[in-house]
Amino acid sequence: MGLDAVRARLTGRVPTRLRRHLPDLLAYGTYLLLAIWACGRLWSHPRGRISGHLPIDNVEFFWWLSHAARSLVHFDNPFFSTQMNAPDGVNIMANTSVLGIGIPLAPVTLLFGPQVSYDVYLTLALAGSAATCYYVLSRHLVRSRLAAFLGGAFFGFAPGVVHHANGQPNFVSNFLLPLIVLRVVKLREPGRWLRNGMILALLVCWQLFLNEELLTLTALGCLAVIACYAAMRPADARRAVRPFVLGGAVAVGVATPLLAYPIWFQFTGPQSYAGIPELFNNWGEDITAFFTFARDTLAGSSPVEQTIGRTEQNSWFGAPLVILTVIMVVLMWRRSLPARVVTVVGTGFAVLALGPHLRLDGRERPSVPLPWLVFEHAPLVRYMYPSRLIFVVIACLAVLLALACDRVPRLELPGSPVRFRYLWALAVAVALIPIIPRPMPGVSPPHVPAFISAGGWKDYVDDRHSLVTVPLPSNTLGLKAVMWSAVTGQEFKIPRGYFLGPDRDQGGVGRFGATRSKTDDLLVKVSNTGRFADVTAADRENALAELRYWRAAIVVLDPTDRRAEQLRKAVTDLTGITPRYVTDVWVWDVRTLVDGAGR
Structure with a gap:
C-alpha cells in the first residue's frame, strides 16, 4: 500500500467511521458517567463506604463475590459453601449469589478485595444495562439515536433499578x-x-x-x-x-x-427450601406509588417512605411520567404495532404487580381482590414478589419512550410543527429530569478489628473449627461477622449468617438465616435491650450444645459493638470462661469445652 493510499484512509475513512459511531460512543460514555455519579459516594472511599440504605444487603454481596473468588482458588463447589452457617452450610444456587459476575470479577476480588469488586460490578451493571438496551433499540427499533438513548437511559436508571442499586446489584444486572x-x-x-x-x-x-x-x-x-x-x-x-x-x-x-x-x-x-415467606409473595405495589417520586431521584425525598414505602420502590415513576405515558399511548396506538404490544403487556404486568389486594396510600384493602390472587401459588411464581413484576413495565416503558421520541417529533399534526416539537421536548424533559438519580448514600462499613484483618484468629481457628461472633449473624444483627468473613477471603467458618435457607420449624419454607435457637434468642435480647435474666443451667447446656455443634474454636466480641459490656457478661456466664483481650477484641477460647483441644 502506497503512502497516498495510507493518507487517504487516515483522512477519509477513519473520520467517517468515527463520525458514524460518535453518537454511540457519546451514549455509552454518558451512561458510564451517570453510573459513576450514582455510585459516587461509594467510589469516594471504596473500602470505607457501603450503602446507607441497605448496608446488610451490601455486605451480603461482598460475601457472594468473595465466595466466587474462593471457589476458583480452592476449587470448591461454587454451588455450596460451609464457610457461612457452619456446619450446615448455604445453598449458593438458592441465593442471590451472582456467580455469573462474581467469577469474571474474581481477579479484581482477589487483588483489591470484595469492596472494590462490588463497586466495579455495580457501576458497570448500571451502565451496561442502559448500553445494551440502547444498542437493541438503535439497531432494531428506532432511527433516532437520541430516542434510543432516552429509552436505554430509562431502562438502566429507572427509579426502581436505582433503588435496588442500594445493596442489591443482582436487580441492576x-x-x-x-x-x-x-x-x-x-x-x-x-x-x-x-x-x-x-x-x-x-x-x-x-x-x-x-x-x-x-x-x-x-x-x-x-x-x-x-x-x-x-x-x-x-x-x-x-x-x-x-x-x-x-x-x-x-x-x-x-x-x-x-x-x-x-x-x-x-x-x-x-x-x-420450598417457596418464600408468604409476606413477600403478597408484596404488591401501592397505586399511589406510581405517582410518587422515588427517594433516590432528584425530585424524591425520604419522608414519603413513611407513608407508602416498604423496602422497594419499583413503581415510583412520578406523576409527570405517568401523564407522559398516557400521552404516548394515545399518540402511538394507531401508528406503531410495537407500541400497542408493549402498552398491553405493560398494563397487564402493572395490574399484576399490585399484588393480591388493593393498596392505596400505604393501606391495604382486603375487600378489593386483584388478579394476582389467581397466580400467586403457581409454580415458580410462588417464589416471586409481585412488586417486581414492575421490571417488565420498566422495559415496556423504555420501548414506548424510544418509539414515541422517534416518531412523535415527525408527526404531521395541525399547527406549527416547530412549536409542537418544542412542546414534546418540554414534556419529555418534565417527565424525565425529576427522576434522574442522585448519588446513593454511603455509610461506614462494619468495623474490622486488627485481630481479624491481621490474622490473629489463626492462632485459634483451623479448617475443622469455626469462629463464633457475638451477636450471632442474621438478617438483622451480627453484620460484622459476614463482613469479617468476606474481607478475609472466607478463610474461617462462621455459624449462622445472612442467607435464604430452609426453616425447619415451618416445613422447609424459606427464611432469612438459620432457624433461631434459645441461645440466639438470649443474645438477641441482650443486644437489643441490654437486659437479661440470670443465666440458668439450662441456658449453659444449650449454649454448650450449640458450641459443640458449630465446632467452635473461639467466641469473639468487638468491644465497639453496641452493648458490648452486657454481651461480654452474658457470654462469660454462658460459657463459664473468662475472656482475654487479644489485640482489639474479647476472645473466649472454648476449645476445651468443645473438644478438649486447648493450646
Missing part, C-alpha cells in the same frame, strides 16, 4: 435482558433458527447465574409479547411458527444439559 429479548424476537427469522437458538441458550445460561427472578420475568414478558403479537398479526405469526419452534427447540436443547445440575442442586440439594 439487566445488561443481558435486552439481548435475550432480541434473540427471542429473531427466532422467527427463517434460515437462522440454529444460530439464534444457540445464542439464546448461552445468554439464558449466563443470566441464570446473575438473577433467576429477572430471567423468569423476562420469559413471562416474552410470552405475553408473543401472545399479543399473534393476536394482532395472526398471519405473520403463523408464518413464523416453524423457525420459532425450531430455534426454541435448539435453545432448550443447548441450555438443558448446561443448567440441569445447577437447577437440580438449587431445588433439591442441601439447604434448599
Whole structure:
C-alpha cells in the first residue's frame, strides 16, 4: 500500500467511521458517567463506604463475590459453601449469589478485595444495562439515536433499578435482558433458527447465574409479547411458527444439559427450601406509588417512605411520567404495532404487580381482590414478589419512550410543527429530569478489628473449627461477622449468617438465616435491650450444645459493638470462661469445652 493510499484512509475513512459511531460512543460514555455519579459516594472511599440504605444487603454481596473468588482458588463447589452457617452450610444456587459476575470479577476480588469488586460490578451493571438496551433499540427499533438513548437511559436508571442499586446489584444486572429479548424476537427469522437458538441458550445460561427472578420475568414478558403479537398479526405469526419452534427447540436443547445440575442442586440439594415467606409473595405495589417520586431521584425525598414505602420502590415513576405515558399511548396506538404490544403487556404486568389486594396510600384493602390472587401459588411464581413484576413495565416503558421520541417529533399534526416539537421536548424533559438519580448514600462499613484483618484468629481457628461472633449473624444483627468473613477471603467458618435457607420449624419454607435457637434468642435480647435474666443451667447446656455443634474454636466480641459490656457478661456466664483481650477484641477460647483441644 502506497503512502497516498495510507493518507487517504487516515483522512477519509477513519473520520467517517468515527463520525458514524460518535453518537454511540457519546451514549455509552454518558451512561458510564451517570453510573459513576450514582455510585459516587461509594467510589469516594471504596473500602470505607457501603450503602446507607441497605448496608446488610451490601455486605451480603461482598460475601457472594468473595465466595466466587474462593471457589476458583480452592476449587470448591461454587454451588455450596460451609464457610457461612457452619456446619450446615448455604445453598449458593438458592441465593442471590451472582456467580455469573462474581467469577469474571474474581481477579479484581482477589487483588483489591470484595469492596472494590462490588463497586466495579455495580457501576458497570448500571451502565451496561442502559448500553445494551440502547444498542437493541438503535439497531432494531428506532432511527433516532437520541430516542434510543432516552429509552436505554430509562431502562438502566429507572427509579426502581436505582433503588435496588442500594445493596442489591443482582436487580441492576439487566445488561443481558435486552439481548435475550432480541434473540427471542429473531427466532422467527427463517434460515437462522440454529444460530439464534444457540445464542439464546448461552445468554439464558449466563443470566441464570446473575438473577433467576429477572430471567423468569423476562420469559413471562416474552410470552405475553408473543401472545399479543399473534393476536394482532395472526398471519405473520403463523408464518413464523416453524423457525420459532425450531430455534426454541435448539435453545432448550443447548441450555438443558448446561443448567440441569445447577437447577437440580438449587431445588433439591442441601439447604434448599420450598417457596418464600408468604409476606413477600403478597408484596404488591401501592397505586399511589406510581405517582410518587422515588427517594433516590432528584425530585424524591425520604419522608414519603413513611407513608407508602416498604423496602422497594419499583413503581415510583412520578406523576409527570405517568401523564407522559398516557400521552404516548394515545399518540402511538394507531401508528406503531410495537407500541400497542408493549402498552398491553405493560398494563397487564402493572395490574399484576399490585399484588393480591388493593393498596392505596400505604393501606391495604382486603375487600378489593386483584388478579394476582389467581397466580400467586403457581409454580415458580410462588417464589416471586409481585412488586417486581414492575421490571417488565420498566422495559415496556423504555420501548414506548424510544418509539414515541422517534416518531412523535415527525408527526404531521395541525399547527406549527416547530412549536409542537418544542412542546414534546418540554414534556419529555418534565417527565424525565425529576427522576434522574442522585448519588446513593454511603455509610461506614462494619468495623474490622486488627485481630481479624491481621490474622490473629489463626492462632485459634483451623479448617475443622469455626469462629463464633457475638451477636450471632442474621438478617438483622451480627453484620460484622459476614463482613469479617468476606474481607478475609472466607478463610474461617462462621455459624449462622445472612442467607435464604430452609426453616425447619415451618416445613422447609424459606427464611432469612438459620432457624433461631434459645441461645440466639438470649443474645438477641441482650443486644437489643441490654437486659437479661440470670443465666440458668439450662441456658449453659444449650449454649454448650450449640458450641459443640458449630465446632467452635473461639467466641469473639468487638468491644465497639453496641452493648458490648452486657454481651461480654452474658457470654462469660454462658460459657463459664473468662475472656482475654487479644489485640482489639474479647476472645473466649472454648476449645476445651468443645473438644478438649486447648493450646
